[in-house]
Amino acid sequence: MTLVRETSPDDATVEAISDGLDAFNLLRAGPADWSPRFVVGRDGAGAVQAGMQVVVAYEWVFVRWLWVAEPFRNQGTGSRLLESAEAIARESGCRGVYLDTFTFQAPKFYERRGYREFGRLDDFPSGHSRIWLAKRL
Known part of the structure; x- marks a missing residue:
C-alpha cells in the first residue's frame, strides 16, 4: 500500500473512507444517527441571534455548536x-x-449548569485549553 497526502480528495475517496469507518463502527457499536438538529433564536425582525446544533449518537447528545x-x-x-x-x-x-x-469561551457557564470536565487538551490554541464536558441525565 502506498500512502499519499491529499489536501482535496475527490468525493469518492472521502466516501470510501467514511463508509469504511461507518461499517466498522456499525458492527461493533450498532447504528448511530449523526443527522444534525438545530435550535435557533431569532429577534423580532427574524434575524438569527442565537443557535445550537446537536447530533444524537450512541445514546448521547453532542452539542456541536452553541x-x-x-x-x-x-x-x-x-x-x-x-x-x-x-x-x-x-x-x-x-x-x-x-x-x-x-x-476563552464558557467553561464556567457549563459547569454552573451541572456539566463536568472529562478531558482537556492544553495549548490548543497556544496559551489556552480545549475542554470536554458532559452531563448525565
Whole structure:
C-alpha cells in the first residue's frame, strides 16, 4: 500500500473512507444517527441571534455548536439552549449531553449548569485549553 497526502480528495475517496469507518463502527457499536438538529433564536425582525446544533449518537447528545450574539448574552438564552439539548436527549432516550469548549469561551457557564470536565487538551490554541464536558441525565 502506498500512502499519499491529499489536501482535496475527490468525493469518492472521502466516501470510501467514511463508509469504511461507518461499517466498522456499525458492527461493533450498532447504528448511530449523526443527522444534525438545530435550535435557533431569532429577534423580532427574524434575524438569527442565537443557535445550537446537536447530533444524537450512541445514546448521547453532542452539542456541536452553541452561540448567542453579544446583545443577547446574560439573559438566559444560553441556558435555554442547553435545556433544549437536554430535552432532545431525554426525548431520544439518551444517557446525557456532552460538548467541548475552550478556556476563552464558557467553561464556567457549563459547569454552573451541572456539566463536568472529562478531558482537556492544553495549548490548543497556544496559551489556552480545549475542554470536554458532559452531563448525565
